[in-house]
Amino acid sequence: MAKKNFVLDTNVILHDYQCVKNFQENNVYIPIAVLEEVDKFKKGYEQINYNARAFTRIVDKAIEKETEEDTKDKGSKLHDFITKGISVNDDGGRVYILTEGQHHPKVQAAFGEDIKDHRIISTALTLMDEHPGEETVLVSKDVNMRLKALSLGLEAEDYTTDKIRQEDPNRPEQHEIEIADDSAVDSLYVAGGKGVPVEELSLPVTVVPNQTFVLKAPNSSALCRVDNEAKTIRTVEKKSYFGITPRNAEQALALDVLMDQSLSLVALTGTAGTGKTLLALAAALAQAEDYRQILLARPIVSLADKDIGFLPGDYKQKIMPYMQPLFDNLNVIKSQLGTGSAAAQEIDAMLGDERLVVEALAYIRGRSLGDVIFIVDEAQNLTPQEIKTIITRAGDHARMIFTGDVQQIDSPYLDSRSNGLAYMIERMRGEDCFAHVNLIHGERSHLSDLAARKL
Structure with missing residues (x-):
């Protein structure tokens, strides 16, 4: 499979400072305008400031590692960062800095205003023009940024590495569970706090530790909770605490x-x-x-x-x-x-x-x-x-x-x-x-x- 070229927006780095490691064998490009923005966030005590500093340390450590491997001085490796890239993971992925192409004619014609977002899009378009046989993708968490890029023929997508998977309607979650046998509900009330083994209830779904749900039979129901080893299920009573009643x-x-x-x-x-x-x-x-x-x-x-x-x-x-x-x-x-x-x-x-x-x-x-x-x-x-x-x-x-x-x-x-x-x-x-x-x-x-x- 051919390598892709991913161009990162600032918000991706500030969202996940380890993002450059998560593109497998593909090439990652960071526009100089992004580095300028990240630099502005380095001072402060918020998580976003920590992420800016941590990202800088990751890049610096990667430069030092390659310096040790080929005995080049650090200044030379900083230059290589721009021209040859540096390795950041074990999959062969490399990170590059893009310093040119900040004023692409398509962007100037469409938007005119000279702002950082437009410079980043321009840089990505320039990269796409220079590598016509390779897929170039702008990665941004800003939907408007992605829409602007798409309008100019540049592929754009959200950063999805830490997104949860699409909701699966069949996966276990607290909800109402229906069964056909009232005796199963009766057995739960008889057992009380001791609970009933999960296999004896013959539930239609798989339960997980500490899952809570309403077990509904044709003529009865019970509030239930799975124990923390998912071996038994017990009933839950309605109780008041500090003046608050459910x-x-x-x-x-x-x-x-x-x-x-x-x-x-x-x-x-x-x-x-x-x-x-x-x-x-x-x-x-x-x-x-x-x-x-x-x-x-x-x-x-x-x-x-x-x-x-x-x-x-x-x-x-x-x-x-x-x-x-x-x-x-x-x-x-x-x-x-x-x-x-x-x-x-x-x-x-x-x-x-x-x-x-x-x-x-x-x-x-x-x-x-x-x-x-x-x-x-x-x-x-x-x-x-x-x-x-x-x-x-x-x-x-x-x-x-x-x-x-x-x-x-x-x-x-x-x-x-x-x-x-x-x-x-x-x-x-x-x-x-x-x-x-x-x-x-x-x-x-x-x-x-x-x-x-x-x-």
Whole structure:
């Protein structure tokens, strides 16, 4: 098979700093305009800044490796980086820098404006002209960038290495499972917490560890959960925690996994109003005595193209608008408990002595999180690399709970298959320390549920 030439956009590198290693034996080209943009992101403490620095280190290490192999000096190898490329993987793939062809006549005629995106497209078109017998592809996570390239006859595609596979309707997932025999449901209730061996229930689908579902027979049903070795299935009871009572089957299943301290990683997904954050908070508060601290965080997604620095006040005042949904959920719990109740006052006391901390996610990174319950809200706005960075901070006796709606994404470079929450669920499914519950029914209000379904 003939090698392809892949030209990378800046957002691909900032999304996955190891991307240059993932094109097998094919050639990877980086326009000089991309290097200029990556260089601007090297300073800072966000994941995007780390990715920019890490990418630079990968390239530098590859140059040093080839220098050692053929004893050429580093300056000479930097020149070879442009003319001959450098090896970055074991498949024979090489990476090149493109310094010429930044003003292709097709781009100038079509768009006119001299911006970085147009220079990158021009560079790719020039490469395509210089190699007419080879396939040249622009790789970008910006759909508008891809559309511009396609309009000029340049093949363009998204970066899909860390995207989950297309949804398979037959793969195991929490949902309703129908069986024809009522006696199977009866046996589950008789067994109670001990559970019934999976093979005795003769389910029509394969189940995975910690999967939750509603088992429905013609005249009976049961809320069920698979044990963490997928050997038995037990019933789940509806229980209230810290003033919050489950209103539907999925909420009851969610609280069951949230209260299980053997599960160090939990994901709750669902549309707006299904109770994801509220359930996670209630379960965490119910277990507060077993942990040193409860951390609540969410990624800051800038509004109207304004960074957090544009907001007035100190750090706490700046992040308050972004963190307000978390405080709103705490207020719901306090109202359910009774504003003057001892439990509600305990929440205020926990906030006061920082046993309960609400913080922007950017300020959590870099810490070692031991003996904590860490709730990350709106996790669908994180990249797979950011999710990995957060989870790898988990220390001893730590639990991590991620909530989000994989269909409601604010980042222009993520979608329902490439966001970090969906990626984590796909990769962690079946692990004995992980559980995922998808909440279906909106419980905020009839209007909220109607809007989520109709609009």
